[in-house]
Amino acid sequence: MTGDLSTFMPGVPELMLLHLLHDREMYGYEIVQAIALKSGQVVTPGEGVVYPLLHGLEKDGALKSRRKTVNGRSRVYYKLTARGEKRLTTLTDRWSMLNGAVEAVLGTSPHAV
Amino acid sequence: MPFDAVSETLLKGGIAPRHVRRYVRELDEHLDDLMAQQRASGYDGEDAALRARARLGDDAELAQAMLEQPGMRSLATRLPWLVFLLLPPVFTAVIGLALYAAACFIGYGAAKINALLPLPESGLVGFSTAAMTAVQALAAPAMAALLVLLAQRQRLKPVWPLLGTALLLLATPLYAAHFGPHNNFMGYGLVIPMRWSVAMRYWPVTLSHVLALLPAAWLIGRSRAA
Numbered sequence: 001m002t003g004d005l006s007t008f009m010p011g012v013p014e015l016m017l018l019h020l021l022h023d024r025e026m027y028g029y030e031i032v033q034a035i036a037l038k039s040g041q042v043v044t045p046g047e048g049v050v051y052p053l054l055h056g057l058e059k060d061g062a063l064k065s066r067r068k069t070v071n072g073r074s075r076v077y078y079k080l081t082a083r084g085e086k087r088l089t090t091l092t093d094r095w096s097m098l099n100g101a102v103e104a105v106l107g108t109s110p111h112a113v
Numbered sequence: 114m115p116f117d118a119v120s121e122t123l124l125k126g127g128i129a130p131r132h133v134r135r136y137v138r139e140l141d142e143h144l145d146d147l148m149a150q151q152r153a154s155g156y157d158g159e160d161a162a163l164r165a166r167a168r169l170g171d172d173a174e175l176a177q178a179m180l181e182q183p184g185m186r187s188l189a190t191r192l193p194w195l196v197f198l199l200l201p202p203v204f205t206a207v208i209g210l211a212l213y214a215a216a217c218f219i220g221y222g223a224a225k226i227n228a229l230l231p232l233p234e235s236g237l238v239g240f241s242t243a244a245m246t247a248v249q250a251l252a253a254p255a256m257a258a259l260l261v262l263l264a265q266r267q268r269l270k271p272v273w274p275l276l277g278t279a280l281l282l283l284a285t286p287l288y289a290a291h292f293g294p295h296n297n298f299m300g301y302g303l304v305i306p307m308r309w310s311v312a313m314r315y316w317p318v319t320l321s322h323v324l325a326l327l328p329a330a331w332l333i334g335r336s337r338a339a
Contacts, residue, residue, distance in 0.1 A: 073142075
């Protein structure tokens with residue numbers, strides 16, 4: 001990820017993947033393009049590194065994959081499992097808490113004193 | 114192949130071959146998509162290929178991302194002593210004993226079966242004897258070949274399959290037995306020599322040792338050549 005986001009904030013790439021796959025099943029290339037597009041090109045992954053993360057999440061039971069042929073191209077599609085949904089909720093809560101805390105420290109939060 | 118270096122790094126790093134194959138296949142497919150995107154943007158030939166490859170990530174980055182994932186390492190890498198030293202003699206014994214049991218069942222049943230079926234008793238006894246001989250001669254070599262293959266696929270040090278083969282060679286005579294004349298009520302039974310030195314004189318055991326050494330010899334030759 002640009003600016004080495006994964007080491008700056010462990011768990012953020014995972015949160016983004018789970019969030020994207022919450023809506024629909026996607027394949028690796030599609031996921032990377034969606035992250036780049038939705039983040040306004042701020043987060044542009046070194047594209048191949050998304051797969052180890054996907055495989056790791058699948059191994060943990062957060063994702064399920066299946067090979068599917070669409071328009072003559074065979075690809076592995078990933079989708080969220082029930083365990084993945086729980087993980088997404090946990091990570092989203094943590095992110096909101098962390099985000100609020102950082103904004104409060106930086107003084108950018110509307111609640112900052 | 115574009116990801117041979119990544120693949121080799123991962124295998125040497127202990128990642129299970131099935132995870133490596135899958136990763137490389139998905140990288141290949143992703144690269145195809147990137148190439149198509151570059152061509153659609155007006156780049157062609159080598160330009161498109163170079164730009165696509167750069168966006169995918171360099172070999173070191175791709176390999177590192179996988180090596181950092183927990184749970185992707187193979188059992189043989191994590192616990193080589195279990196896979197190469199403990200399991201082979203146990204598996205060989207279990208499989209051997211199961212086949213012995215089947216052979217004896219057929220042999221013991223011969224007297225009763227041939228009263229019902231037109232099968233000669235000598236034929237069934239002969240089948241049991243042949244089956245046990247085959248197990249005796251081939252189980253250890255098959256396991257030794259499997260160990261060498263496993264070590265090769267996972268780029269492990271040759272010492273593990275060689276030690277595993279040595280243990281198999283020591284253990285195989287302990288399972289030595291043949292089906293033959295016996296003082297039991299059927300007249301036939303499992304004859305177990307009990308002593309290692311006696312078992313070593315059975316020709317199937319000798320053959321088994323010679324065959325089991327072949328994969329090890331091949332591995333040593335290959336290691337020297339490398």
